[in-house]
Amino acid sequence: MTPTFPFREVVLGALIPAFIFSTGIGALLPILAPYSVERGATLATAGVVAAMLPVGQILADLPAGQLAAKIGDRRAMLAAGSVAALGFLSAALAPSVITLAIAVLLVGACNAVFHLARHSYLTAVTPVGNRATVLSTLGGVHRIGQFVGPFLGAGVIHFSAMGAVFYLAAATALAATVTVWLARTPRPEQPQGAVSSATQEITKPRFWKVLGDHRAMLATLGSVGMLVGAIRGARQQVIPLWGEYIGLDPTTISLLFGLAGGIDMLLFYPAGRVMDRWGRLWVGVPAMTMLGISMALFPLTSTGAGLAGVAMLLGFANGWGSGIMMTISSDVSPAEARPQFLGAWRLLTDIGLGAGPLILAAGAAAGSLAAGVWAAAAVGPLAAAGMQRWLPRYSHHANRTTRRRAGVAD
Known part of the structure; x- marks a missing residue:
């Protein structure tokens, strides 16, 4: 009997990375506007900077699907986690409010790619009879990560400075990326009579x-x-x-x-x-x-x-x-x-x-x-x-x- 949560394919390959990545995003959410004000933005401008996260996600939703279709779900997660870490670091080192907004926009786009790729990946590797349990658990670990993140961020701010939260977020993005890489799930076997991968690529809609x-x-x-x-x-x-x-x-x-x-x-x-x-x-x-x-x-x-x-x-x-x-x-x-x-x-x-x-x-x-x-x-x-x-x-x-x-x- 196939377990509901196979460790390598589901837990290590998607659920743990989802929790880690969401923890970094959760730590970031409460401090975007205050940090922007600290860097010299007005309250209105700080609101715009904070809005760059969902805007980046919306702008990247369609390209994220195309990217995952082209390079595969796991590679898309690896790419998104790596680039998100660079985005967090860029935000921490941003010399102006404009560059901070661009970095947050990049993080939002990477968040869209990471979300979509792990969703597509779990759909592919999970039997339909367990699909809802696995995907609701994915939603649950995402919620838990965003719940825990602000508390970790508050601890970092207490012992350091507000900007250090971006380094925490960069570390979580890298940790999520490494976890996905460690899973290294084998490619599923093609069914009998399936066409070659090259032909599949040519005929992909x-x-x-x-x-x-x-x-x-x-x-x-x-x-x-x-x-x-x-x-x-x-x-x-x-x-x-x-x-x-x-x-x-x-x-x-x-x-x-x-x-x-x-x-x-x-x-x-x-x-x-x-x-x-x-x-x-x-x-x-x-x-x-x-x-x-x-x-x-x-x-x-x-x-x-x-x-x-x-x-x-x-x-x-x-x-x-x-x-x-x-x-x-x-x-x-x-x-x-x-x-x-x-x-x-x-x-x-x-x-x-x-x-x-x-x-x-x-x-x-x-x-x-x-x-x-x-x-x-x-x-x-x-x-x-x-x-x-x-x-x-x-x-x-x-x-x-x-x-x-x-x-x-x-």
Whole structure:
């Protein structure tokens, strides 16, 4: 019986590197804006520098898929980790705010390549019966890394200076790269009658053909991914924004944010097991519905205790959806053009992640943060309805009924 988490292929080849790399990114996130101000940037400029990380990721999503298709998933991870280390070092040594922003943009691009390549790699090496468990665990270790990172960064700052966090991040990028290299998984054997690798390279679909062949799926199910990204992006900002709105101090807000994150991290494994056993809809639809409900409750709170209860529900909802979009995109991705397809898919979800906080900001700018929160909350049920509508059309693993129809039931 094949283990769910083969050590060399899955744990050493992807999960440990994902944790290490995410720890470095997590350490970087809280200090980007303050470090920019320390280097002479205004608050507005510091916000732009911090935004270079997600901007770099969005810009690199499509090229990341092409790169992984051309050189392979593991080589793409090795390249991304090595260049990310250079980006972190460049940020630490940046002589101006402009060069700092360019270095952060480079790190964001490397983050996109590393994320996509390990996602594509795990899809290829994991049996479909364990896919959701493995990918939800990947999402879980990513969350744990980003949770641990700020604490490591705080320790570095306490004993050194803020700029030293970039050296910590560079060390984690190099450590993740070395771990991927140590895995050195053998190339999977070609099935009987398979064409040669040279012929495969010649006949590999071009990127724009991949988009054209799957445009209907990307326009429908891909739009669901964008909605999921949007409510998750809003989720990251709603606790600090509403906490500030009701007058909580920064320490309390940070504790509530950590409380939600802690609950979030507890659920990735059971969520993956449910997806593998019962189908993806059993996790995706409840998670998006609960995210919408919990978001809608924020404007009804006015105390720290009330906000804590809603934050815990928010963490539970997001944790229950751990790995759902990675699993769905793996299920529907074409084997012959998986990296290119996943690059297009990640672009849609990353655009959603960027748009989510803008919904909250639009409400606040219009004079009602509560209206912005409720508008973002409405995205959750929309995502759940879209998933219920479109996933059974494109995936055999939507639920047990679709599996039986396809002849792949347990």
